[in-house]
Amino acid sequence: MVERKSWTDKRAEVLGRPGAGASYDATRLRFELGAAVRDRRESLGITQAELAARAGLRQPAIARFEAGGTMPTIPLLERLAAALELHLRVEFEATG
Secondary structure, eight states: OOOOOOOOHHHHHHHHHTTHHHHHHHHHHHHHHHHHHHOOOHHHOOHHHHHHHHHHHOHHHHHOOOOOOOOOOOOHHHHHHHTTTTTOOOOOOOOO
16 A cells, blocks of 8 residues: 655645745645545545446546545536535635
8 A cells, every 4th residue: 555645744845846835725625635535435435446436437536636636626526525425515715
């Protein structure tokens, strides 16, 4: 099994790059979404392949998503939510 990086490690890696400030929030969002999907999948006791079949995807796409490697569309999030027996809620929050 691949060792998972913590958010602190991932953040340090990303912020060490030139011009990283602009990409920080997008990276954080991808990481948090991936972790949420992985946590829910594991709590249901299903594999990445089973989740992929439920969502009409392939297992490598689930692996990339869970690792924070892709920025999903709303339709993809809806498919994952349904496959994970969840309701998708998207909201905005005030900054600072």
